[in-house]
Amino acid sequence: MKTCVIVFPASNCDRDVAVALEKMGASPKMVWHGETDLPATDLIVLPGGFSYGDYLRSGAMAARAPIMREVLKRASKGTPVLGICNGFQILTEAGLLPGALMRNAGLKFICKTVAVTVENNETIFTARHTQGQHIHIPIAHHDGNYFADEDTLDHLEGEGRVVLRYDDNPNGSARNIAGIVNKSGTILGMMPHPERSIDPLTGTCDGKALFESLVEALA
Amino acid sequence: MTAFAEGISAATVREHGLTEDEYGQILKRMGRPPNYTELGIFSVMWSEHCSYKSSRRWLKELPTTGAQVICGPGENAGIVDIGDGQAAVFKMESHNHPSFIEPYQGAATGVGGIMRDVFTMGARPVANLNALRFGDPAHEKTRHLVSGVVAGIGGYGNCMGVPTVGGEVNFHPSYNGNILVNAMTVGVVDQDKIFYSAAKGVGNPVVYVGSKTGRDGIHGATMASAEFDDNSDEKRPTVQVGDPFTEKLLLEACLELMAGDAIIAIQDMGAAGLTSSSVEMASKGEVGIELNLDQVPCRETGMQPYEMMLSESQERMLMVLHPGRQEAARAIFDKWGLDFAVIGLTTNTGHLTLNYQDEVVADIPVEGLTEDAPIYDRPWTSTPKPATLKADACPPPDDLGAALLTLMGSPDLASRRWIWEQYDHSVMADTVGGPGGDAAIVRIHGTNKGLAITTDVTPRYCQADPIEGGRQAVAEAWRNLTAVGATPLAMTDCLNFGNPERPRIMGQFVECLSGMGEAGRALDFPIVSGNVSLYNETNGEAILPTPAIGGVGVIRDLAKRAHVALEETGDVLLAVGKTGGHLGQSLFAREIHAREDGAPPPVDLATERRNGNFVRTCIEKGMTTSVHDISDGGLYVAVAEMALAGGIGAALEAPHTNTHGFLFGEDQARYVLAVRPDQVDRILSQAQDASVPAQILGHVGGAGLTVNAGRAVSLSTLREVHEGWFATTLSTRT
Numbered sequence: 001m002k003t004c005v006i007v008f009p010a011s012n013c014d015r016d017v018a019v020a021l022e023k024m025g026a027s028p029k030m031v032w033h034g035e036t037d038l039p040a041t042d043l044i045v046l047p048g049g050f051s052y053g054d055y056l057r058s059g060a061m062a063a064r065a066p067i068m069r070e071v072l073k074r075a076s077k078g079t080p081v082l083g084i085c086n087g088f089q090i091l092t093e094a095g096l097l098p099g100a101l102m103r104n105a106g107l108k109f110i111c112k113t114v115a116v117t118v119e120n121n122e123t124i125f126t127a128r129h130t131q132g133q134h135i136h137i138p139i140a141h142h143d144g145n146y147f148a149d150e151d152t153l154d155h156l157e158g159e160g161r162v163v164l165r166y167d168d169n170p171n172g173s174a175r176n177i178a179g180i181v182n183k184s185g186t187i188l189g190m191m192p193h194p195e196r197s198i199d200p201l202t203g204t205c206d207g208k209a210l211f212e213s214l215v216e217a218l219a
Numbered sequence: 220m221t222a223f224a225e226g227i228s229a230a231t232v233r234e235h236g237l238t239e240d241e242y243g244q245i246l247k248r249m250g251r252p253p254n255y256t257e258l259g260i261f262s263v264m265w266s267e268h269c270s271y272k273s274s275r276r277w278l279k280e281l282p283t284t285g286a287q288v289i290c291g292p293g294e295n296a297g298i299v300d301i302g303d304g305q306a307a308v309f310k311m312e313s314h315n316h317p318s319f320i321e322p323y324q325g326a327a328t329g330v331g332g333i334m335r336d337v338f339t340m341g342a343r344p345v346a347n348l349n350a351l352r353f354g355d356p357a358h359e360k361t362r363h364l365v366s367g368v369v370a371g372i373g374g375y376g377n378c379m380g381v382p383t384v385g386g387e388v389n390f391h392p393s394y395n396g397n398i399l400v401n402a403m404t405v406g407v408v409d410q411d412k413i414f415y416s417a418a419k420g421v422g423n424p425v426v427y428v429g430s431k432t433g434r435d436g437i438h439g440a441t442m443a444s445a446e447f448d449d450n451s452d453e454k455r456p457t458v459q460v461g462d463p464f465t466e467k468l469l470l471e472a473c474l475e476l477m478a479g480d481a482i483i484a485i486q487d488m489g490a491a492g493l494t495s496s497s498v499e500m501a502s503k504g505e506v507g508i509e510l511n512l513d514q515v516p517c518r519e520t521g522m523q524p525y526e527m528m529l530s531e532s533q534e535r536m537l538m539v540l541h542p543g544r545q546e547a548a549r550a551i552f553d554k555w556g557l558d559f560a561v562i563g564l565t566t567n568t569g570h571l572t573l574n575y576q577d578e579v580v581a582d583i584p585v586e587g588l589t590e591d592a593p594i595y596d597r598p599w600t601s602t603p604k605p606a607t608l609k610a611d612a613c614p615p616p617d618d619l620g621a622a623l624l625t626l627m628g629s630p631d632l633a634s635r636r637w638i639w640e641q642y643d644h645s646v647m648a649d650t651v652g653g654p655g656g657d658a659a660i661v662r663i664h665g666t667n668k669g670l671a672i673t674t675d676v677t678p679r680y681c682q683a684d685p686i687e688g689g690r691q692a693v694a695e696a697w698r699n700l701t702a703v704g705a706t707p708l709a710m711t712d713c714l715n716f717g718n719p720e721r722p723r724i725m726g727q728f729v730e731c732l733s734g735m736g737e738a739g740r741a742l743d744f745p746i747v748s749g750n751v752s753l754y755n756e757t758n759g760e761a762i763l764p765t766p767a768i769g770g771v772g773v774i775r776d777l778a779k780r781a782h783v784a785l786e787e788t789g790d791v792l793l794a795v796g797k798t799g800g801h802l803g804q805s806l807f808a809r810e811i812h813a814r815e816d817g818a819p820p821p822v823d824l825a826t827e828r829r830n831g832n833f834v835r836t837c838i839e840k841g842m843t844t845s846v847h848d849i850s851d852g853g854l855y856v857a858v859a860e861m862a863l864a865g866g867i868g869a870a871l872e873a874p875h876t877n878t879h880g881f882l883f884g885e886d887q888a889r890y891v892l893a894v895r896p897d898q899v900d901r902i903l904s905q906a907q908d909a910s911v912p913a914q915i916l917g918h919v920g921g922a923g924l925t926v927n928a929g930r931a932v933s934l935s936t937l938r939e940v941h942e943g944w945f946a947t948t949l950s951t952r953t
Contacts (some may be wrong), residue, residue: 010468012467016646016648020648022880032554033553048646050467052461053462053463067622108641109374109643138645140645193645202645202662203645219871
């Protein structure tokens with residue numbers, strides 16, 4: 001499986017996700033945000049971090065980085081895109097996913113392992129999970145409070161696009177949403193960090209299935 | 220008749236924090252009166268913060284060497300060998316004064332500064348820790364300061380993508396007017412890729428990289444070298460403003476440049492900015508340095524040489540490059556969108572020479588600023604040894620369980636979760652043991668080895684008996700590392716004290732260092748870097764003496780480590796070390812009986828070493844994976860913390876006389892181990908062979924804690940009071 005991890009200024013989970021992908025047998029290429037060309041790839045990853053220092057709004061400036069034009073082009077042709085944390089924020093700012101990620105309801109940065117339910121296991125990202133599976137996975141964000149208008153939320157729910165939902169809402173997200181996909185199911189944005197959940201030595205391993213699902217679907 | 224340059228008077232000299240005598244020495248060294256810019260440069264270089272003039276004489280007596288030490292004090296950070304051609308680079312530094320005035324920015328830039336110290340040496344930072352002290356929780360400023368400091372530490376470290384994995388927090392009224400914010404960073408570097416700050420060679424380009432220079436933080440170092448009074452808020456403009464985004468870019472750009480061999484020397488611009496970085500590089504390289512200030516990237520127009528030299532704008536570095544490498548280096552900084560300017564050359568004059576608008580605006584012999592800086596052997600008085608607290612001063616409580624609950628919900632023992640959940644402690648995906656344990660454990664990336672890291676000191680012991688307190692701070696840091704299975708390697712320190720011009724305070728400093736030095740030698744635990752913060756006083760009220768210790772150890776095989784959580788019902792609890800029931804200076808005495816007097820528990824360093832080595836061996840041999848050191852609050856608190864972490868209770872057996880002393884005494888060199896029943900005899904007999912006292916304490920199991928089969932304290936109640944304190948005290952927005 002060929003993968004690209006986009007590196008924005010102050011991305012800081014780019015290495016972690018590359019390590020996770022490598023561990024699953026994918027060989028990630030790191031692509032600098034200033035590039036205008038993407039190599040052939042089966043998956044594009046927008047990693048976590050503080051692209052552009054979260055200045056203006058989290059993800060707002062990264063969504064307009066030179067490489068994003070190419071990301072949008074590939075995404076429209078069906079290349080899968082995974083946005084984790086800051087990557088999810090970038091996806092909403094780029095218009096690839098609906099809604100927005102606002103400041104956490106408690107106004108504080110939150111770093112902890114939370115319980116999340118897999119609401120839809122019929123995506124390329126979640127096929128290795130069981131439907132309704134409860135997984136434990138770390139979150140680490142200041143702006144993870146998912147917001148969209150009621151119509152949009154109803155649509156997301158109706159189309160099975162709410163893929164991950166918090167069991168105990170940590171940040172005020174509408175309908176406890178932790179992750180959503182686009183209509184065609186090729187783009188996933190999620191706040192939890194699956195790349196930090198692949199090794200029993202450092203915590204839970206529930207994030208592994210996401211990478212395994214992708215390898216199975218795309219390799 | 221003292222001579223002054225035009226526009227300078229005796230008052231100007233005083234405002235620069237220089238004494239009449241010091242000014243006289245400047246005249247002698249310069250051979251003429253200094254101009255305003257030169258006076259400013261002397262004032263920061265000779266400030267307590269930069270020159271260590273009151274402390275240097277005593278710092279020299281600390282143990283700083285050992286087979287594991289690659290670089291001791293004097294560089295940007297200390298370096299120790301961790302095997303396999305790699306090294307750990309670490310240091311702790313204070314940002315006390317700015318954090319009191321502007322908690323968010325003060326703490327944030329403290330974290331930024333210490334990370335720069337580490338990556339300046341070529342290391343990628345892999346862990347941040349901190350040691351924080353605040354005033355009385357009921358004091359009107361405390362909530363605001365805690366919230367701001369925690370947010371600032373998180374704001375900077377989280378953006379950098381370096382996990383904040385541990386630390387410590389205390390509350391005491393002596394910090395009401397002077398909080399302590401001590402930040403520690405640990406990095407990892409290949410031993411053949413270490414960078415130092417000596418600007419060797421003449422005619423080499425001096426390069427400025429990073430953020431532009433602004434008017435922020437001018438005289439920060441001088442501020443950090445004076446006491447506070449009621450008007451300290453007026454010093455807000457001397458606090459720097461941090462930009463972690465730029466620092467993250469600076470980190471990546473520096474490491475990218477360091478992969479090649481363009482750099483001769485590199486130094487971050489921390490306290491006293493461009494002045495101290497250029498002077499220190501020149502001094503270490505035994506060269507002169509000439510700067511053209513017209514080339515300094517400035518944030519605003521019209522900045523004067525004085526301002527450029529004294530600005531403490533953050534996220535800046537000074538480098539000396541091999542000639543001809545400027546353009547390749549510039550390309551890297553261009554890529555990262557950072558300023559890159561060649562601002563000068565190394566020279567053979569031995570002088571710091573500053574040119575601005577075609578004029579020489581300063582010309583000072585480098586030695587005069589560094590080697591010749593004043594050193595004071597300040598008068599000091601010994602702290603009288605306190606009397607041992609009498610047993611009847613601390614009678615048994617009516618209810619042991621209630622006393623445990625009071626302690627577990629007290630400010631110094633309550634869960635710090637509210638704080639550390641605001642820190643990203645899992646980024647980099649190598650955090651094996653995060654906040655809440657005896658020591659944090661961070662895997663060395665791509666290996667099966669780990670670094671164990673801790674910060675610790677018990678200021679109330681240091682106040683009561685500085686020598687014993689100094690010993691204890693080192694011993695406890697060493698013990699914390701041992702309790703997770705690590706071999707302690709070395710430490711860094713952050714020495715926070717009051718006004719050294721007062722003999723009583725100077726005595727605290729001298730005696731704490733004496734105890735620390737003794738312990739460092741006895742435990743093979745040298746001090747490789749550190750920082751001194753004096754004048755922590757407001758309106759003449761000094762803080763408790765607080766020599767914070769940052770300890771680093773190595774775990775060679777991460778499969779052989781321990782954590783604090785109890786694991787299985789039926790496991791046997793063992794106490795290693797002798798329990799004597801010492802209640803003087805204990806949290807029990809303070810929280811239950813409101814007594815802060817008496818002698819602290821004595822530290823026997825030979826016993827400390829013997830007991831610790833025994834516990835480490837038990838972990839290495841796989842005989843236990845559940846270990847906790849016994850410190851604040853004593854044995855019962857240690858077991859309660861283990862029970863909460865594991866979600867299983869325990870039944871303890873305690874002597875029927877002086878039960879409360881047994882449970883809450885703070886005797887040193889002790890650990891609690893939980894072991895499988897079939898290991899008990901083996902461990903007890905090996906302990907006997909090693910002359911280590913060990914006894915059975917009780918058993919793991921149940922939904923609560925009991926003593927001698929008395930009434931149980933349920934884990935749920937315990938958890939409620941333990942987790943509740945911060946949330947109820949601090950989460951209300953102010």
